[in-house]
Amino acid sequence: MRKSQPFFHIAPRLPVEALPQRWPVSLLGSVRVLICLWITQFIGFAQTSLASPASVSVPAYRPDRILIQPKAGFSLAALADFNAALKIEVLQTFEGIGRLQVLRVPEGETVPGLIAKYQRSGLVEFAEPDFLVQAAATTPNDPKYLDGTLWGLNNIGQNGGKLDADIDAPEAWDVLTSASNIVVAVLDTGVRYTHEDLAANMWVNPNDGGHGFNALTGTNLPNDDNGHGTLIAGILGAVGDNGLGVVGVAWGVQIMALKCLDSAGNGSDSDLITGIDYARTNGASILNSSLDSPAFSQSLSNAIDSARNAGIIFVASCGNGPPSVNVDVTPRYPSCYNIDNIVSVAYSDRNDGLGFLSNYGATNVDLAAPGEQMYSTFFRSNEDYFGGVFLSGTSLAAPFVAGTFALMLAKYPTETHQQIIARVLNATDPLPALAGKCVTGGRLNLRKALSPPISLTAIPVVGGGPFQLHLSGGPNRTCVIEFSTNLSSWSPIFTNITSASGTFDFTEDQPANLAPRFFRAAASP
Ligand code: CA
Ligand code: CA
Numbered sequence: 001m002r003k004s005q006p007f008f009h010i011a012p013r014l015p016v017e018a019l020p021q022r023w024p025v026s027l028l029g030s031v032r033v034l035i036c037l038w039i040t041q042f043i044g045f046a047q048t049s050l051a052s053p054a055s056v057s058v059p060a061y062r063p064d065r066i067l068i069q070p071k072a073g074f075s076l077a078a079l080a081d082f083n084a085a086l087k088i089e090v091l092q093t094f095e096g097i098g099r100l101q102v103l104r105v106p107e108g109e110t111v112p113g114l115i116a117k118y119q120r121s122g123l124v125e126f127a128e129p130d131f132l133v134q135a136a137a138t139t140p141n142d143p144k145y146l147d148g149t150l151w152g153l154n155n156i157g158q159n160g161g162k163l164d165a166d167i168d169a170p171e172a173w174d175v176l177t178s179a180s181n182i183v184v185a186v187l188d189t190g191v192r193y194t195h196e197d198l199a200a201n202m203w204v205n206p207n208d209g210g211h212g213f214n215a216l217t218g219t220n221l222p223n224d225d226n227g228h229g230t231l232i233a234g235i236l237g238a239v240g241d242n243g244l245g246v247v248g249v250a251w252g253v254q255i256m257a258l259k260c261l262d263s264a265g266n267g268s269d270s271d272l273i274t275g276i277d278y279a280r281t282n283g284a285s286i287l288n289s290s291l292d293s294p295a296f297s298q299s300l301s302n303a304i305d306s307a308r309n310a311g312i313i314f315v316a317s318c319g320n321g322p323p324s325v326n327v328d329v330t331p332r333y334p335s336c337y338n339i340d341n342i343v344s345v346a347y348s349d350r351n352d353g354l355g356f357l358s359n360y361g362a363t364n365v366d367l368a369a370p371g372e373q374m375y376s377t378f379f380r381s382n383e384d385y386f387g388g389v390f391l392s393g394t395s396l397a398a399p400f401v402a403g404t405f406a407l408m409l410a411k412y413p414t415e416t417h418q419q420i421i422a423r424v425l426n427a428t429d430p431l432p433a434l435a436g437k438c439v440t441g442g443r444l445n446l447r448k449a450l451s452p453p454i455s456l457t458a459i460p461v462v463g464g465g466p467f468q469l470h471l472s473g474g475p476n477r478t479c480v481i482e483f484s485t486n487l488s489s490w491s492p493i494f495t496n497i498t499s500a501s502g503t504f505d506f507t508e509d510q511p512a513n514l515a516p517r518f519f520r521a522a523a524s525p
Helices: 033-041 043-049 076-085 111-121 169-173 228-237 269-281 298-309 394-411 417-426 446-450
Strands: 008-010 061-070 089-094 100-104 124-131 133-135 178-188 212-214 252-259 286-289 313-317 342-348 367-370 375-377 385-387 455-459 467-472 478-484 491-497 503-508 518-523
Touching: 061 111, 111 124, 169 446, 178 228, 178 269, 178 394, 212 269, 228 252, 228 375, 228 394, 252 269, 269 286, 269 298, 286 394, 298 313, 313 394, 313 417, 342 394, 342 417, 367 394, 394 417, 394 446, 455 518, 467 478, 491 503
Parallel strands: 178 252, 178 286, 212 252, 286 313, 313 342, 342 367
Antiparallel strands: 008 133, 061 100, 061 124, 089 100, 375 385, 455 467, 467 503, 478 491, 478 518
16 A cells, blocks of 8 residues: 555644534534634634634644745835744745745744734734645555546546545545455356455355355356456455556455356345355345346245344345436335335436436435446456446445445444444535435445544533533444643543443533643544
8 A cells, every 4th residue: 555645635743534514603602712812813723724614623633834925015024023032933925825924933932823913913914834745545556446437436536536536535444444354245147256356355264165155056156158247346346456447445355156146237135145145144244236126026025024133234225227217206226225224326427426327215215325437347357347328226336335345344343234334324425406405415425434533512502501512423432532732732621422322521620720622632542
């Protein structure tokens, strides 16, 4: 693995996942006076760095520099005099950026102190810290990832797409790349298990050395004679960072191939049931079902229920047109069976729209995932890949979700399938195009699912009551609130585990005449 170079974003340097504490403007009047004074003093930070009206916490910054923007129309000589009086060295002036100046913080001065002096001077539009930036996220070396083909993992607007219309995979891979102990079964046309970018991630049956089961022949040879299943396998779990081809949502995983569909992509419920039963009795935790039928089968429903009772998550594509249909009205199966381990998936496009051919349903479809213009491993040779303009559909979206569940189970091994599913569904990015089209109205976000962002907000104080903070950061998570009086040294003040809904509150019971304090929150390691 290596860190990417070209893309940067502002991010905290510390191993905290937190920060910007957002203080709604409407709350300012009710927050304790001392805190208010400091908030006012630091508005300059917040407005320019975090697009937040007022923040009491800031990401990490250089201790030796600040940035100022001279006020338009003011005499630069006055500013030069002011700089000189403070013994400030101007390191750089950007004439083309409103004469933005980079200043060296003199010996004995602090960044907050110096910023306050410039803000009070009336000579500057703003003064702010020199925030630290870092290379964004973990980047595998697989060529089709690096060239931007795999937009669903990381969309920087390539090929007419929309920036960030993706599952935030590189950010998620900062948290976890592999789920090597998790078995994901692919109910499909089989998998080319000798493929160069899949072989290392194929599950191996300890009894017969096979990689799954062929329900059509009754053998342990589930090779793919259609291509569909091999595409699915590559999206959920092609080997990551091996310098070859593509990368799966999970770089490492155990893919169990279950051939239930023939070379034309057709099959029947009994063969699906054979595959599901094999998965259940051979240690699979997740089933990917990128297939559908208009027929309700009690037998198939019962088979999925038996998988459910074994704690297996069943990811089901909700089907495609033309024409696309509302599956709440015109159900497709298995995605519409009413069993709580089924996660039904629509597909989204590179502009975060609902896929042109995607079915949908406010009740029976849970979320969307990328599924347009895909590219993945293919079945004709061990070096074969396939994709492009016409490779779209919910079949290709489901494995994004199945790969996500593999990483989730690796990260949260003690949680139930209901808890894991709730984490993923609660972490989607809501999109206008998906409102009313699925339960969450959102598109999969792997980063948020794996490691929910932590936020800290002030609770309005009524009638001079104690100062309170509300932390939100995903369920059952140990989080620490820290405080500082100088923005450089931080001390823990409160540690707690978030509730099932992902929050806890903190009441500061210190006397009001203490020095002003700043707060931030982080997940406990
Ligand atoms: Ca992104
Ligand atoms: Ca690869």
